[in-house]
Amino acid sequence: MSNVIFACWRGPQGALNEGDLRRVADRITPSNVTGHPHRVVMGTQEGLCLTGPVGAATARGTSAHLGAFAGSWPAWHEPGSPMPDGTFALVRSDGGRVELCSDFAGSRTLWYVLTETRFLASTSQRALVALMEGLEFNRAAFAWFLSSSTLGPSDGWDRRIHRLPQDARLVLDRQRWTLDLRTTPIEFNPRPMNAAACREELLGIMRAAIQRFDFTSARWALPLSGGYDSRFILGVLVEAGTRPPTMTWGLASSLHQPGNDAFIARRIASHYGLTHDYLLSERSEDPPAAVVDQFLAASGGATDQLFPYLDGLRMWASFAASGISGVIRGDEGFGWIPVRTVQHARTSVGLTMLGDFLTEAEAEELADGAQRLPEALEHRVGESIPAYRDRLYHGHRIPVGLAALNDVKAPFVEIASPLLSREVLSFVRQMPDDLRTSKAAFSQIARAAGPPVPYATMGADDDRSDFIHSEPYLRWLREELESGTVEALLPASWRARLLDHLSETSFAPTSSRTVRAALKRVIPTAWIRAVKARMGPELPSWGFLALRTALASRLVRLLESDAKAMRDAAR
Structure with a gap:
């Protein structure tokens, strides 16, 4: 996947040229990505840049989308046209209007800023700070980073930068130089369902969603674990005639350890007769500062999850070098762990606040009064705790926590997550609490549909801490x-x-x-x-x-x- 940088300006005072965009693209492209020229298109008072390995990304004029669509959307590049389904980040312009679109789940992050002279948008915060030629440090983002490991529900490292919410359109009227943000609130409305009927309907929706993605137009690979999600996706793809290459990564010692992701994944690939690679992700011998700098260069500081990338991102860089255009991920929203209280529901999805483990005075001192939970993420009267937990999973963990992990991989490959399609998540929001807790319904579906291979009991990489x-x-x-x-x-x-x-x-x-x-x-x-x-x-x-x-x-x-x-x- 590449990163996208879009800029437009009101007049000569804010004008940028192709060289400006290329310089920013050079800055944000990791040093271990080479041989992939940037793609730059300049229009009337606007410019678009796709950085590094563009993979399956598509551009048309100064419109572009990253990720993958579910189904065919021929008018995807036209502002105001129907919102596509899939997992993507989308920027589209017709010269008069500019529109940013996020997918239903918010699987990729788009950041934007409007100044008196420029409108800037990018999947990289670094690109926006560079184009603004200065950093206005955001204390709220730092407070959320300390307490939750992410930047919180809406904040960026610069106080002028905003995160585009999930399932949203942001429209810039270039004549008036105003923004119109249109969002759809997340609603969980569980209804009575027979467990068997629920599983049957969910199975049909998932199969149809996965098969709407075109994984033949570019070289897509499937990272395979020993769990439920990737195994289920693989089974549906093979059933439909798609046979992607698979891979697992981790420590060398994990490959021959029964019960391990690496051990189980190899057996699954063998069951389907697929090519399977095991990639080493051993810790780099480089100084920690060098490893951290590679991680921050790619991630933009949106997550603290350094531990999967202690190899200095060499493995992900090897994907771009070997011609892999994208990876098919098993990110999903079928339900979350059992929780007992409102606070437990909130912290279980990564919405931990400083006040959850510090005194009020200590929290205020660190955050300078800047950390607040948005009203949309508060518990509602009459809402069950499991429904609140899963609404937060859909409204925070996916578009903030998981999207931040996609940011790390973005400079190297495209990413598609078919289980995050609109139809799948919409149905999940209607399922009873007990069929969502611990992914009960999906787990039973996956066990019944998968090959007769045991499930893994532990991952193939090192312990996170x-x-x-x-x-x-x-x-x-x-x-x-x-x-x-x-x-x-x-x-x-x-x-x-x-x-x-x-x-x-x-x-x-x-x-x-x-x-x-x-x-x-x-x-x-x-x-x-x-x-x-x-x-x-x-x-x-x-x-x-x-x-x-x-x-x-x-x-x-x-x-x-x-x-x-x-x-x-x-x-």
């Missing part, structure tokens, strides 16, 4: 927390608390992975879920607070250097 306790990363965290950037982000007392915690943290030279694998093979998954439900909200550790602070510190310097590069070029 192991790296924080390694000597190189502990050393890097201490160095970053002592930087001048962190002095501007945190009160001195907080920086001292984080450094004290790191000083007390011991190295973990070996992983406890083998012990965890043994336990997972003997403890039923249902028991583990029941225990987690009783434990209540999972709150961030001091280690993750230190990591998030360090990532934010380095990201601020990256954004400031992006802006400075454009200022210098302008001079």
Whole structure:
């Protein structure tokens, strides 16, 4: 996938040229992506740039869409035409109007900003900060990043930048120079359903949705795990005559470990007679600062999920180098874990706030009063806790948490998530609570439809927090927390608390992975879920607070250097 950059301007004062767009594209393209020229189209007082490997992305004039459509949408490039289905980011212009569109699930993030002279939109916050030639740091985004690992429901790192909501149209009237945002609120309206009839109807909707995607016009691959989602998609594709190459990635030691994603995925691919690759994602031997910089360059700082990319994103860069245009992902919204309270429902989907684990005074000090939960994401009178939980999953976890993970991969491949299609999610919002909790209905469908291969009990990569306790990363965290950037982000007392915690943290030279694998093979998954439900909200550790602070510190310097590069070029 590439990133898209769109700009239009009111007159000569805000004018940009092709060189400006190319310079920004060069800045935001990761250093390990080479040999993929940017695609730039200039129109009347507007310009469009697709960066890096354009893969299955499509451009028509100064309109472009990333991702993949479900079905045929011949007028996709015309503002005001019907909203396509699929998983995509869409910018379209006819010279008079400009329209940004997000898909029903919000699987890709579009950021935008309107100034007196320019309208700018991009899938990359870095591109917008660079084009504005300066960073106006957003304290609310930092507060959300500390508490939840994302930038929160609507914030960007620059206070002028806005996130396009899911299932939304944003229309710019270039004559009046005004914006009109049109959104559709998420409504969960569970209705009585017979369990068997529900599963049958959901199965038909899912099959039709998956088969509407065209995975033959470009080279699409399917990352295959040992779980339900990707296995189900693969079965439907093969049934329809599509046989995508598959792959799994993780540690070398995982491939021969029974019950592991890598071990199970290989058996599934063999069942269907498909080509299957196992890609190593071992930690890079590069200094942590270099690994972090690659991650931030690609992600734009929208997530703290560094652990899957500790190889320095070499594996994802290899996809672009090998000609893979896109990957088919199993992201879905069939329901979430059991929760007991409103707070547990909120924190379970990543909407943790500073006030959930700090005193009111401490939270206000860190956030400077800027962290607030939007009214649309609050619990409603008469709404069941499971319905609230899954409404937040659709309204926050998918368009903020999962979309941020797509941002990391975006510079390298296109992404399609057929289980996030409009018809699928619309039906899920009508299902009874008990058929959504723990994905009960979907899990039964997948078990009945899949091959006779066991399900994995653990992933093929390393434990998500192991790296924080390694000597190189502990050393890097201490160095970053002592930087001048962190002095501007945190009160001195907080920086001292984080450094004290790191000083007390011991190295973990070996992983406890083998012990965890043994336990997972003997403890039923249902028991583990029941225990987690009783434990209540999972709150961030001091280690993750230190990591998030360090990532934010380095990201601020990256954004400031992006802006400075454009200022210098302008001079």
